[in-house]
Amino acid sequence: MKKQKVTEEEAPQGISKLPNLHLVQILSLLPTKDAFTTCLVSPTWRRLPTLIDSFNFTCSTDREREDFSFIQNAVAHSLSSKIIKFKLDLTNLSLPNCSFRPEYETVISGCFSFAVEREVENVLLWSQYSNGCTLPESLCTCSSLITLDVKHCGFNNAVISWNSLKSIKLRHLMLTDDEIVKLLSDCPLLETMELYSYTDFHRLEINSLKLKTLKLKDYVRCDGNGDDLEILSPYIQHLEISGEDLKCRLVDVSSVVNAKLIYNFACIKGIPSTYVEDCCRDYHQVVYTLVQDNLQKLCYATDLTIGTWFTQVMCTLQFKGSPISEFNCKYLTLMLHMTTFNMYGALLRASPHVETINIELEYTLLDDFLIYNFCCNSELLDLAKEYNMDLLSGFQALSFTTSRRLRSSSPQMCAGKIMSKRALKRLPNFQNFCY
Template sequence: MSNLKKQKVGEDDGMSKLPDSLLVQILSLMPTTKDAFRTCIISKRWHYLWTFVDTFIFNITNHNTSENLSFVDYVLTHSVSPKIKKFELDCTDCTDMYSYDDSSIRCEYDSLVTRCLSFAVDRNVENVLLWSFEDDVCTLPESLCTCSSLITLDVKYCTFDYYHPVISWKSLKSIKFGYSVLYDDEIVNKLSGCPALETMELYNVEGSRRLEINSLILKRLKLKDYWFAHAGEDHFLEIFAPYLQHLEISGDLNDLKCRLLDVSSVVKAKLTFNIRCTKGDNDEESDDEEEEQEDNRHDYHQVLYTLVQDNLQKLSCAAELRIGTWFIEVLCMLQFEGVLIPELKCKYLTLELHVEKFNLCGAAGLLRASPHVETLDIDIAITPFDSSWCQFESGYLAKGDNLDLDIWISSFVFPNLKSVKIASSHGVCLKYHSDRGYVKKLFKLSQFLLKNASVLEKFVIVSKRRRCKTCSKNCVSRYLFQLAEKLSDCTRSSTNFMIIFQE
């Protein structure tokens, strides 16, 4: 609709025969409110239809900021909708707000945010998204914090009024906090004011050291890119949630270590986060300093071993697990330390294997600890994490990649594994990573599965046909097709299965 031109709508036009109520519903489904507003030029009948929409979506950018703010104000003034289903105000692209010499624009923005939220609350809004911009922390007004009609809330770069901490969201079912500071008592306060809350998501949040969730209703918790601002301390986040059913921890946690205290009801868990070793290597250290640093690294990783072992034990009864590369790396080191991996009862297992940090020993060890698995998915992933290792990690991981899996796990079988699928994520260049040994390791793991899965029914390899931006070739399809061909000639335990290549 952005290039919509004025045209005469005849009586026989299909749209003109629709009732106003249906046309308003159509306008409410448009990508932005500005798109809905532009339809006013179609005809006189359409001139005021946009004022009845119950969905408002505004994107404020650096381009024509003042005009965009004025447009939002114009819409608020002319809207006649008695109820609002959705109100979204996205200002994350308005990054140069502070660069304006005229401070009136900043004042206009702050005032507009307050008016927008008051406007939405007065009309019993159900779904709110408010993303402020990076250099500004928007304080949520008290009226929004006590909005009884609110069902979903998604806020970024926002905070709460310290002097009015009361939260009363009686209908709220889903909440997302991003780029915020939340302390333990604040989270407890918010949860106590949300008796109907089912899902909570925290991303790029700092401050909390313990998440205690005793609600019988809240079933889903997602954590991503959690962090602490205070360097030089041991950073732990404890999670106590005995009634939680779905748990996701992903992203870059830096040095934050998550300790699962009670997640006994979890049936589906995703652990794809990355932790960076803080005991770095220094080439200029003296012998004494180097020895002390080595001891520090050893002690640091002992903490990680215990943490990973305990967390897996806490999730041993989950039916579905998705495990990331960092977790698999630690499992490799655990095994060389002689530490047993707890047996897992999951039936559906996904391994998210980073192309540069995929470790054979860790992946095979996790599979050996999962005798009940019926479905195995392997996602070839590229993530923005730091792919470097400390010296302590490098020695173990190099040793793990050079293992002969058949000798190391000579008598193991997968008694319940029926389906295996390998798929690649967008952006993977297998030509580049083939030269670095990734495809070879993937073949060794696949060969190991075929040889030891006695009831396997299908082995599916999925590739999207697309030209790689790195090598300018269709490398993913090429290398995965070669993988499928090589596997078709391998020894297999099951006599009734198919290798399927899909594009």
């Protein structure tokens, strides 16, 4: 059956048969500038863009005056009594003198005052670091706000009161311990908190029964050879931590069922004036002990994801015969930056309850540089020993009560190359799958 061609004249008439309510819902999904362009379709469409309940604005350097003028006009002509989402993305806007013009600040402030008056529920405000954007005062006490996503936007000691807020994402912000405590107390219904490119605070204590998800992504080191971060959150269920040179201590995460640890911590040789080989080994022992403690705190998680550094440390501990808490996780994911991985035995010995192992191998030339220029001699010796450990070395004393699946994102890690027939005979219940 041949498809019938729809002419440009017929298309608007066809879609125009939809109820206005549905048309407004469709237009609300578009970038606001595109939504307002549809008023040219026909006279009957002229009013529809003024009824949209979601706004999606972007500004760029080459069109800054036109963009801000359009934003001001679109808000001024809005007839919607309720705003579901208001998005203002200024990341492509580079301003001279690293500051907003007074008229632009007036437009931004007016936009969010309008959104707050219309009981906005979801807000996204992204800015460039150099622009020095500040969270609009009207937004700081918005009682209807449910989700908030801000980037390079300071609070400047504002009075915060978000009694309905359930999800917050803070990107590229410096927050002290006291500011974190105050923020949590001002959001009594918060369920999810995500911090991106975070820095400056050292203790995160969350005692709320509501907050279940905590994501700390891409920790940024300010100075020194890494910072300490303590996490005391007995009621969170989903935990994710990533970043460079982060000495993270899990004090109490007893309710976590899903954990993702892909952070790393560099050797003390990163401080040239204090680097001595003997001190280095002592330093590694401190870090290894910290990893052991963290693993013990997560022993009841059922879904665990660990990165390259964490995996190497864990396998080193196994190789040295150091005790590691037995995992109760059923799903184990390894996110590795390396070309090959031969340490399955060490991992399986520590995780007898695992039913599915996902291995994600990602390798770039930068990985060689990072490993061999930032690892000290102690680390390189340990890694060399680990790489010589074959699959069977960890299987000798293993007994399984559950079948296992091995999934890999790497085509090189097919079942035939991962396990020999001899290994399979030793483990009749071990099932291999490659995807």
